[in-house]
Every structure is written in structure tokens, then in C-alpha cells.
Amino acid sequence: SLPAIPSLVSLSYLSLSSNSLSQVAVELFTLPSLIHVDLHDNKLREVTKRGENDKRWARGVRTAPLSGEGTEMEVGGGGEKEKSMVEVLGISENALREFPPPLLSVLSSCTSLDLRSNPHLVSLPLSFDVEMVSAGLRKLHLDLSAIISPPAEVAKRGCKAVFRYLRRIRRANKREVEAKDTTHIPARYRKYFKLDITHFGLVSLPADVLQLRQLQCVDASKNRISELPPSFAEMSRLDTVIFDHNTFAVFPSILLEARLAALKSVSFRFNRIASLPLDLSIRQFDVLALEGNPLASVPPRVVAPVEARKGKKRVLRRRVGTKA
Template sequence: MMYEQQRLPHVQHHHQQSLKKKTTSYSYDMNKRNSQVEEEERLHIVDLSGMSLDSLPYPSLNLASICKLDLSNNNLQNIPESLTARLLNVVVLDVRSNQLRSLPNSIGCLSRLKILNVSGNLIEYLPKTIENCRALEELNANFNKLSLLPDTIGFELINLKKLSVNSNKLVCLPRSTSYLTALRVLDARLNCLRGLPEDLENLGNLETLNVSQNFQYLDTLPYSIGLLLSLVELDVSYNKIKCLPDSIGCLKKLQKLRVEGNPMVSPPAEVVEQGVHSVKEYLCQKMNSRHTNQSPPKKKSSWVGKLVKYGTFGGGSSKQREEREGFIMHHYHRNRTVEGLASPRYTGMGMFSPRRLFSPRNSFTN
């Protein structure tokens, strides 16, 4: 009993100290939360849509306090650089249905921007600085005059979940598109696409892919489309596609497939009419049959020999090495170090991609 009485003051003191720490921590969390609430309360929505505006009354606006700016359905022909640069807290910017021919370079200052809608304008290109909007989750550039997208857009917009560029004049999608690893929806219908990037395997979260109505231009799909393991909807209708890649048979989550309007040979029409499950089964059987009947490669045709012959592993003549180095420097001139070429941005592309080297489509045979 005496021992317990001696220990009691110590226990009480320890409990008081612990309670004091918890109270201090709780007070700090509450102050932090209150400051965030106060900051959010200072931000507000500005809706100037449908007012037939030719210019913006931005000197009278507190631009830094805007979290959502709606300028849609007006007659704006340009957005001043100085205005965009001061929208430091904007999360949603809607400028659809205007007369814009370009976007300001200062759009790259919008570090908090998550949703950008520029559809229904006359925009011919997107500024490269848009890559600095790394918080961007949704980009809608439908119904413009885009003929290309920034080459490295996929390397920077790592949080982009939806990319809509339908009804433009796009001839191709940049190869960096395959690095939009967070992408869930890609809508590129009604363009002039000649093909899709070969390395699609990194788009592990892509659920919807629509490249329909590229009409006489799009005639093939990359074999890597079968590596889009999250794909639920695929629309390739109204193109010039004759054969679907066998790899589509591996898409276990695929539920909707549209292929009408193509001169389809494989799978045949009677299989297509039976639905997506019959199509997948047909392609899967075709793929298995092809690999089963494939004869083993001859020794002289081994892939190791081919790689050494063409200098891929550092072999080959000095002339071949010079040609290879010239090819690399031509395409990746901004990365003039070995480290640059070995970075994650480039090791998955083109001839640096192991999956492309060993895929059925790119196997080394005579």
C-alpha cells in the first residue's frame, strides 16, 4: 500500500503531461483546419458565362480569390497573359464556346488547376506550358482545330484522368500519351488519326478508349492494346480496320466493343454479330493457335544475334554505332547524357522497350 501511494503522484504527473500534449496537438489541428476553412471561404466562384463579352473586366476582379472561373458562351478572341498569370488559386477554368484561337502561355502558372474546358473554339495548338499544370485531371479540347498535341504532354500531366480531343484534325497522338498512367478516358474520335502509339501498356487505368470515325485514315491497331487490362469500353467503329489484334482476346474486363463501319475480315462478321464475348473468344483461340503452330526459330535467326548485328547491345561497326547515335540524338536531342536516355521517360519508348522487343509482332524471324 505504501508503494502504491508513492507511485500515485508520478502516475498523475505522467497522465497530466500526456493530456497536455494531446490538448496541444488537438489545438494545433483545429487551428490548421480553421485556417484551411478560412482560406476556402475567401475563394469564390465567378460566373460570367453567356454575357456576349468581347473582353474581360478583370481589373475589377480579385483574381487571386477565384477558385472557379466560367467564361463560357461569350465572344472572347483571346485571354490576356496577365489575367491568367494571376489566377493562382483557380481549380476550374471554363472557356468553352468562344472564339479563341490560342491559349496564353501563362496558363502554365495555374498549379492548382484540375479541370480545363476549352472546347468549341478555334484553337490550332495547345501551348507547351500546359505541361506545367501538373494537378490537371480533366482536359476537354473537343471541337477545335488541333492538328497536334505537345510532344511531351504525357510525361508531365501525371494526374490526368480524362483527355477529350474529339472533333479536331489530329493526325497522331504523341508517343508520350502512353505515359498518362492515371488516364481513365481517352476520346479521340472524329479526327484524322493514322494510328495509335505502339506502347500502350503503361495505361493500366484506362477504362474507355474511343478512336471511332477516323474514317479512311485509321486502318490498324497496335498489338499492345491487349495490355490495357482495365479497359471496359472500346470503340473503333467507322475506320478502315480489317483485322483486330489477337491480343484483344486478353481483355478480361472488356464489356462493350464497337467495330461496325469497318471492312472487317478478322474476326468475321458472324462472330462480331454474336457480341463481345464471342469476339474475345475467337481472338484468344486464334492467338493460342498461332503460338502453338509457330515453328522454333533457327539458330542463325536468334534475337541475340539480331540485336548484336544491329548494334542494339553496343556491338556493330563504328558506322552502325554512329548511325544509331545519330538516330538517338535526333529524337532526344534535349537529353544529351546517358542518364537522360536511361530515364523512365525514354526507356519505355521505341527500340528501348523490352515489351516491344519481345512481343509477337516484333519477334526477330526471317
């Protein structure tokens, strides 16, 4: 257990690694001179919120419970400091299940954050980029084997990619909420819900995207996606999908399902698609763009409507990208 320390106001480096701490109070991170905090190799599950020791606060004494053995560390004198001066924070090898919300509001100066080896930490809060961009975070270490949101492919690209991804998902989530409140508005006056997740190196469509059921357009160009999951068919409001410059070897037959009847524009340019489903008909879409694929032939149901009227061969070439 840790002894009570009357004052730590001049402390700049604090290492509490390799103990059995299961929680710390957010006040610990707001010590006026503290710059580097090392909490790795503990059993941390949470950071408690300010105000849980109101009686001590009323007496002007801040406390930071460092539980494990039920002890407390007194960490300061009177007065409340709203922001943290901590620049380097290590919380690796712990038991976090989420990024501690109290930390998000106080880490105003953090430039390096290590969250590796928290096997239950699978996502970052969507507001993470709002706080951490202003803090100037430059180094972010995540457990790539566990992280789902942002996907590991994004996380390993660094802070800027993580911030950009979370910002786009957060904005789409905000539009989702707005959409639920405007369903009574005529369709022509509603907002168009589009999500751009291009240039992220994704190998599959993230779960974050599949939860955005109000989306009307998804642009996932210039990634490494090779297939669509079955749950993609539940995005019934989609009218446009763009998967240009990916690694699809087969045209996704899921796009032909009745649940995606609103889908009118489909683009899979510059993939690896060598054949199309036999039941694919050009009447199903207004735009079908497949330029730059190694297509050897086109199904009769795609060609037949084009040959029915004079001059339509040019349309087939533009939409399907084959020599008619």
C-alpha cells in the first residue's frame, strides 16, 4: 500500500508502474507540475471522476484514491485545477475496457499516450479527436490486435489518420441523430447522408460504418477491401456506393438483394473483377461503373437492354467499362 503524502505540488515525474492499482482519481493528473505519468503494468479499470470525495474537497484537500489495497494518496492543497499539464502518459498493460471519460476532459497538454496491452479496450470515444487535436497529441500507441474502432489499419498510420477517421464517423453519427428528428420533412428537403472513408488502407468495411443505417452514400475508394459483409444489406437507404481502387475479385452479389432496392449508382472501377453475376441486370442501377477491371465478358441480362435500342452501346461502355 502507498503512504499518505501531504503535498505533491512540485512533482514532475510520477511512476506507479507494476503495482496492483485498479483505479486512480482524475485529480492525480491535475497536479500543477506533473508532466510525465507512468501507470503501466497495473490492473487499472477506470479513472474516477472529480467530486467523489466531496467532504475532502470542502476542506480544500484533493485526494487521489489509488485502490488496490484500499489506501488513498493525498495529492495537494487547496484549490481546484481544471486542466492537466501531463505531456506523457503511459497506461499500457492494464485492464481498461474504455478510454476513461474523465481523462478526456483534462488532458489538455498530452503529446504522447500509450494504451497498448489493454486487451479489452476495443474502441476510442468519437470525441477523442476533438480533445486530443487541441492538446497536440503526436504519439498514440494502441493494441492493434484488439482495437476495432478505429480499425487497426487506421491506428497504425498514426494520430492524424486516427483523428481523421473518428472525425468522419462522428459527423456521420451526428447526422444519424438529426435524421431521426427530421423524418417528417419531405425527402427533397432532407440532408444527404454521405460518408467518405477513402485512403485509410482498410481491408474490410468497419463496424462503425455498418451501424450507420441512415447513410445514403458510402465512398470507400482507395482501400484494400475485397468483400462486403452480410450486414451490408441492412443499409437499406443507400443509393450510391463507391468502391473504386480496391481489391474486389468478385462483384458483390449482396448488392442485388431486395433490401438494397434504393441502390441506383454502383462503382467498382479499377478492382480485380473478372466476371459478373449472371442475374445482374443493368436495369437494376442507373449507373454501373466497372472500368479498369479484367472483365472477359458481360452477362446477357446486362447487354440485352443496351442492344434493344440504337445508340445504347455507348452507354454500356461508359457504365460497365467494356468494349461493346
